Amino acid sequence: MGENVRLKEVRNEIEQKRKELNEIIVEGIDKEKIVTFSQELDVLINKYYFLKVEE
Known part of the structure; x- marks a missing residue:
């Protein structure tokens, strides 16, 4: 759930x-x-996709 919030x-x-x-x-x-x-913005997008993959 914490990852979802971070996402x-x-x-x-x-x-x-x-x-x-x-x-x-x-x-x-x-x-x-x-x-x-x-x-x-690119850094944030990369962070988002990294979190999404970990989900």
């Missing part, structure tokens, strides 16, 4: 990061920030 937490983090990334892109903030944010 939901990571999924929520991913959704929040995606929203923030979309806002950054729309606002036209510098490319370096977009790349950094995108990499952080």
Whole structure:
């Protein structure tokens, strides 16, 4: 059950990061920030899939 909760937490983090990334892109903030944010999102997605596989 704890893993299921962690999976939901990571999924929520991913959704929040995606929203923030979309806002950054729309606002036209510098490319370096977009790349950094995108990499952080990739890490969260990898963590999500790792937890999903362990389930």
